[in-house]
Amino acid sequence: MTTLPPGPSAARKFSALPAAARSGAGAQEARANALALSLAGFCFCLYTVLSVSRHRLMLTTGYDLGIFEQAVRSYAHGRLPVSELKGHDYPLLGDHFSPITATLAPFYRLWPSPYTLLVAQAFLLALAVVPLTRWARRAMGTVGAVVIGMGFGLSWGIAQTVGFDFHEVCFAVPLIAFSVEALGNERWRAAAAWSLPLLLVKEDLGLTVAAVGLYIALRGRRRLGIVTAVVGVTGTALTMLVVIPAFNPDGVFAYFDKVSDGSGTSASSLLAQYTLGLVTPWVKQLTLLMLLAPTAFLALRSPLTFIALPTLAWRFASANEAYWGTKFHYSAVLMPVVFGAFVDALQRIRRRTVSDGPPDTVRGTLVASALFTVLTLPLHPFAQLAEASTYTPGARVAVATRLLEMIPDGATVSASNRFVPQLTRRCTVVVLGMPQNQEAPDWVVADTVEPQGWPIGRDQEVTEIARFREKGYEVVANEDGVVLLRRA
Incomplete structure (x- = not known):
């Protein structure tokens, strides 16, 4: 299979190929796009059916679908977001910094319903399937692309998000997927550009932007990487210390208390908390296991896993036990990183073994990944799609x-x-x-x-x-x- 080299010189090299080679490469690209869009379309239908069914069954809740609908409803009527669920005229920009949800306002004006948010979330999560599948198709062919695309699309982190109301992280998932795909193909400017809108999704994601910048800097594009990292850290600092307190009725960022400041704690206890304490109790280890198991732990062989560290660090350092496990929507932003690292690792193995015959390691790992996807389906919300009660409100x-x-x-x-x-x-x-x-x-x-x-x-x-x-x-x-x- 003809594979175009990544990087900014790809277009020039492509134009230098003979016409027949360009035609063949173009056909390969078209097939990769068609496969990616097909898998994304399937996932979109799956997510939409599950989300809509849960709402019809009255399984959605005020915390959080109701809060986000009140926010989007405010935007749709030309006001800054407020939520009565959080308090009388409570300004949501003083709770979390998620102005990107304003992009749903025009759609909500046309269809003022919680279904607007649920369908939009299904679309955004399914969109993340496209870059990962397309990348896998170029690197490993159709079978590998299907395993990667469906492994991500049916992963437990995405399932838990679809099965629990609406959350702003649905915007982050495709942005991270496109950014990680660009990193894996050394398209540094594209990777930085895809990561920057994360600053508008949620205040902590500036740290993910910074991780993308550091990765770019370490791979040689020092100026671009450092600028991206500084923008990410600065964005998080400004939103947490200035913007959110300015909107908050109490003038503070209310979630600092989720992480211990160490006051009144001995040096040895503090050291234990931020070393051994980051992987204990066992629920944190289970989360790590579940993150890496879909890749047969091969993702650890890719430096792209570095992008997941900021999110894992603040979650495991938090005193809030809900952040440690595999429930709710907290792992959604990690899934594109893990599966992007999976593709990158497989690609590296293929490059080393192509001269030695068929890469058995690649085939075995893909089989293990597919088995994990299939065997874990009954354990998360997608299993509800096989139940008749999902479609028949009582x-x-x-x-x-x-x-x-x-x-x-x-x-x-x-x-x-x-x-x-x-x-x-x-x-x-x-x-x-x-x-x-x-x-x-x-x-x-x-x-x-x-x-x-x-x-x-x-x-x-x-x-x-x-x-x-x-x-x-x-x-x-x-x-x-x-x-x-x-x-x-």
Whole structure:
């Protein structure tokens, strides 16, 4: 297979090839693009079906789909993002710095619905399949490209993201995938350019930009790399220390307390915390194992794994146990790095073994990767697609839908967490039981049988209903444990 050399001189070398060679290379490129788009299209359909089905089943929540819908809704009406779920007119730029979500505002104006966010997330995550598959197709052929493309597209990190509401990291995943692919092919300017928009996705991703810059500098493009790294570090510092506190009602970056500052800790304890403590307890080791296992641990042979270190470092240094494991959306930004490193490592092996006959190591590793992808499918949210209940909302969902439709547009509502995103497009909603709960909403709706369980459980939901009834709220409906109250 003809493979064009990477780098800025590729176009000149391509034009110097004979016409027949250029035609063959062009056909190879067209086939690589077609395969990449096909796999991405399949993943987009998969993600969309799962996300939409979960929302129809009322499995999405106010924290976080409701918060992001309130943000995009603000942008769509020409305002800076606020969320009643976080507090009265709470400025979300004072919580996390994610102005890139404003790009969804035009689509939300056309289709004001949480489905807009869910479909957009499906598209962005599927888009990341394209550069990884295309790169793998050039490096290893069709079979290798399918294994890499589907391995990434069906990976547990992406599955957990699709299976848990909407999050701004869906913008970061394709940006990182394109940047890593450019790094692997020594297109340094393209790699830097793809990484810079990460500064608009979330405040911590400036450290990933810095890692991209350091990688470029270490590979020889010192000036470009250093500038990129400085921009990344500066961007993170400015957003955490200046921009977010400027918007925050308390004038601080509220998440510094997630990482211990070491005050009141002995030097030996602090040393242990930031050495052995970065890989203990065992859940951190499990996360590392799950990250590397899809590549049969071959990703460790690529220096591209360096790009994952900033994200792993802040997660494992955090005191918040939710950051350590494999749940939720926290590992989504790591998946394109790991699979990009996988392609890079396989490419390096092929270059060394091409003169010695078929690269058995490459074939064996691809088989191991494909097996891991298949065997772990039942363990994460994509397994829900094989369940009939995913496509058939039950009687309680029908009851809840009917009762929620009784709430008029524009009303203020205090609702159970799982009911919130069903209302955010047309009402001002807060989560029942949260400290910033409105004291006198127009309506209250609660699930007293099967609540989502956060921030309050079933008993607390019942207590909240009793509290509002004591304040004079009247019961409009009480069916299958779904209770709807109206302020008298």
